Amino acid sequence: MEVYFDNAATTQVPPEVRAIVDQVMDMDYGNPSSLHAKGAIASKYVNDARETIARTLKCEPKEILFTSGGTESNNMALIGGAYANERRGKHIITTRIEHASVYNPLLYLEKQGFEITFLPVDQNGVVDLDALRQALRPDTILVSVMMVNNEIGTVEPIEEIGAIIKRFNHEILFHVDAIQAYGKLKISVNRSKIDLLSVSGHKIHGPKGVGFLYIRDKVKISPLIYGGGQQRDLRSGTENVPGIAGLAKAAQLMYDDYSTKNNALKKVKEAFLEQVTRLEGVFSHSGEAPHIVSISFQGIARAETLLHALEAKGVYCSSGSACSSNHPAISGTLKAIGLEEEFLHATLRFSFSVYSTLEEVDYAVRVIAEEYPKLRGFVKR
Amino acid sequence: MEFKSFLIKYAEIGTKGKNRYVFEDILCSNIRHVLRPIDGRFSVRKEYGRIFVDCHEEYDYDELVEALQRVFGIVGICPVLVVPDQPWDSLSKVIVDFVDECYEDKNFTFKSHCRRINKNYPMHSNDVNMECGAVLLTAFPELRVDVHHPDVMIHIELREQIYIYSVTIPGPGGLPVGTNGTAMLLLSGGIDSPVAGYMISKRGVHLEAVYFDAPPHTSLQAKQKVIDLAKQVAKYSGAITLHIVHFTEIQEEIYHRCPEDEITIIMRRYMMRIAQKLAAMDHCQALITGESIGQVASQTIYSLQVTNAVCTYPVFRPCIGMDKQEIVSVAEKIKTYETSILPYEDCCTVFVAKHPVTKPKLEDIEQSETLLADVIDAMVDRAIETREVMKVR
Numbered sequence: 010m011e012v013y014f015d016n017a018a019t020t021q022v023p024p025e026v027r028a029i030v031d032q033v034m035d036m037d038y039g040n041p042s043s044l045h046a047k048g049a050i051a052s053k054y055v056n057d058a059r060e061t062i063a064r065t066l067k068c069e070p071k072e073i074l075f076t077s078g079g080t081e082s083n084n085m086a087l088i089g090g091a092y093a094n095e096r097r098g099k100h101i102i103t104t105r106i107e108h109a110s111v112y113n114p115l116l117y118l119e120k121q122g123f124e125i126t127f128l129p130v131d132q133n134g135v136v137d138l139d140a141l142r143q144a145l146r147p148d149t150i151l152v153s154v155m156m157v158n159n160e161i162g163t164v165e166p167i168e169e170i171g172a173i174i175k176r177f178n179h180e181i182l183f184h185v186d187a188i189q190a191y192g193k194l195k196i197s198v199n200r201s202k203i204d205l206l207s208v209s210g211h212k213i214h215g216p217k218g219v220g221f222l223y224i225r226d227k228v229k230i231s232p233l234i235y236g237g238g239q240q241r242d243l244r245s246g247t248e249n250v251p252g253i254a255g256l257a258k259a260a261q262l263m264y265d266d267y268s269t270k271n272n273a274l275k276k277v278k279e280a281f282l283e284q285v286t287r288l289e290g291v292f293s294h295s296g297e298a299p300h301i302v303s304i305s306f307q308g309i310a311r312a313e314t315l316l317h318a319l320e321a322k323g324v325y326c327s328s329g330s331a332c333s334s335n336h337p338a339i340s341g342t343l344k345a346i347g348l349e350e351e352f353l354h355a356t357l358r359f360s361f362s363v364y365s366t367l368e369e370v371d372y373a374v375r376v377i378a379e380e381y382p383k384l385r386g387f388v389k390r
Numbered sequence: 391m392e393f394k395s396f397l398i399k400y401a402e403i404g405t406k407g408k409n410r411y412v413f414e415d416i417l418c419s420n421i422r423h424v425l426r427p428i429d430g431r432f433s434v435r436k437e438y439g440r441i442f443v444d445c446h447e448e449y450d451y452d453e454l455v456e457a458l459q460r461v462f463g464i465v466g467i468c469p470v471l472v473v474p475d476q477p478w479d480s481l482s483k484v485i486v487d488f489v490d491e492c493y494e495d496k497n498f499t500f501k502s503h504c505r506r507i508n509k510n511y512p513m514h515s516n517d518v519n520m521e522c523g524a525v526l527l528t529a530f531p532e533l534r535v536d537v538h539h540p541d542v543m544i545h546i547e548l549r550e551q552i553y554i555y556s557v558t559i560p561g562p563g564g565l566p567v568g569t570n571g572t573a574m575l576l577l578s579g580g581i582d583s584p585v586a587g588y589m590i591s592k593r594g595v596h597l598e599a600v601y602f603d604a605p606p607h608t609s610l611q612a613k614q615k616v617i618d619l620a621k622q623v624a625k626y627s628g629a630i631t632l633h634i635v636h637f638t639e640i641q642e643e644i645y646h647r648c649p650e651d652e653i654t655i656i657m658r659r660y661m662m663r664i665a666q667k668l669a670a671m672d673h674c675q676a677l678i679t680g681e682s683i684g685q686v687a688s689q690t691i692y693s694l695q696v697t698n699a700v701c702t703y704p705v706f707r708p709c710i711g712m713d714k715q716e717i718v719s720v721a722e723k724i725k726t727y728e729t730s731i732l733p734y735e736d737c738c739t740v741f742v743a744k745h746p747v748t749k750p751k752l753e754d755i756e757q758s759e760t761l762l763a764d765v766i767d768a769m770v771d772r773a774i775e776t777r778e779v780m781k782v783r
Contacts, residue, residue: 314606314607316606317606317610
């Protein structure tokens, strides 16, 4: 049996999405900028995609900018947002548990003369709102907070954060990295007073290499990519029409019949948590997100070993997050929430999708119950 | 100048007496092998102690030279102009054009070096040299002759056809792979063992390799990394038969039963034993490791003695006297370094003691190994039986 519980890393693409990608590649392959009918058809895919996505965020279609994915969206929001507003100030606020695609653009900006404040989080990974209030300054131009943490699944109080920022100064841009949240939570950009919001296609059963950035009307950001002037001069380059069509289809599937799917997803998560923490030596420190759990295994020297043991039985998961585990640095989030030293290297992330089943949960827990005790012996003596 | 032929120089083969033709034939076949994946149509021919590569279609000069520089046994690669036998009057014009096309800036010293293999050519080689100097000096007044230390040596070889060349690109040296038997390389994902394989292969030795895989303690990426390293070494050595041995069971048993500070050394002894069994099965004549004295605890001279005690085959350790930086330099040259430093561990840190023995005694280690006596032979047999074998090229 193959059980893919690594849906926070990437997701499978269902037939409906594949079909529309194929349709665009096979038949409707025109360039949206072309004047002939082939171009018009391609252009319609892009416009329809904007409308579909706008409905899911309760925003205007023109506020959606297509990108190559979450990383580009975050780069564009932060670097583009900072450069377009640097005359108002050079102070940016973020948290200690952001993804590398937020963290590294901010380090770049720091080198360019911007000042970055990193907010602490509590043991559940929730941003300290008092610290936020104290960090806000007259020269603050941008606040960036993720909606769902990719490593432990904490849901940040985005609505309260938006309110605090805008009450202090409505000109401060509020960027939300929603890459792990979109499709799993209902998001209202207006109610949460969000100016910029990043989304990736392949986390929601769409194709890789496509995503979008929501940019509130009238909010100014500078482009990162120059060229033929596509997408209102903000992001030149021929639109990735098959990717965009697939992304929109995937987004629509996520929000069609949302509550039924979301309840099923939560049920899978709860069942897994309930069963796995019954095992001796197993602890959870998972947040409220419906699809991510973070589990520590006492007495494991290296989580990767357990990961490979599970893999050998067809159960796929992640150590920390796939993005940070490529380099040996310890997970930033796990450290920030104050996880004990012995668990930093002994933590696995399991993440579910609407396609996950309770049978898969049973099987995965059974495999864990078999493999974990075998490896528990191999500690550094 | 667009060269249509390359003269291949080789050194040591010339000294191999009656076996010389064997070495030459193998070198020719190895050259053909590296040229196969390259764009263009080439042929390789042997003629009076020379090997020529002829190009019959458009080709990429740099790509061709890079490929030839990976063939052990080649000491020099000379792009050569080949023209039909002809009298000096016309030949002198060919030489003037050759120099004009090859050297835009004529401000250099030169010497002409003629070899007259075709004894029917009407001029003697000394006369050719003198005439050559004269026509070149007339044609290009900035040129100067220096018979002792010329910047450029213009070679003119009078054979059935006439060969003109002035540049020798260094080759890798060594002996053609396949002229010196086969050895089994203990290959890990580290920096040293690919270098060791390269160095022994350079002496004409065909390679096989063995990698000890320990899932789940090691990952698929670690295994892929070793395969990629073997691929890179194979660019020089030719195809490598890679044995992937599943070592988990043995490693875990050693961990459970043997003293902690001896785990690594015992593990290495079993790796050597298995490598030697594979070597015997595949008719190899020796083992190769990347060990270097004192680099880590298992490579102190005492540890090497204890490890070596299980071997009856000669164990070649070409890195033995090299410093890490020297090994890294070779790894960079043969382009294995970038792959070697990828962070996938090929031996779980769990199996490395905090304070391993640095001066193990053979009797102690043999004593500790008796703790495994009831199971280990079966495990070794199983590891060999269940190995994965692949041809890496």
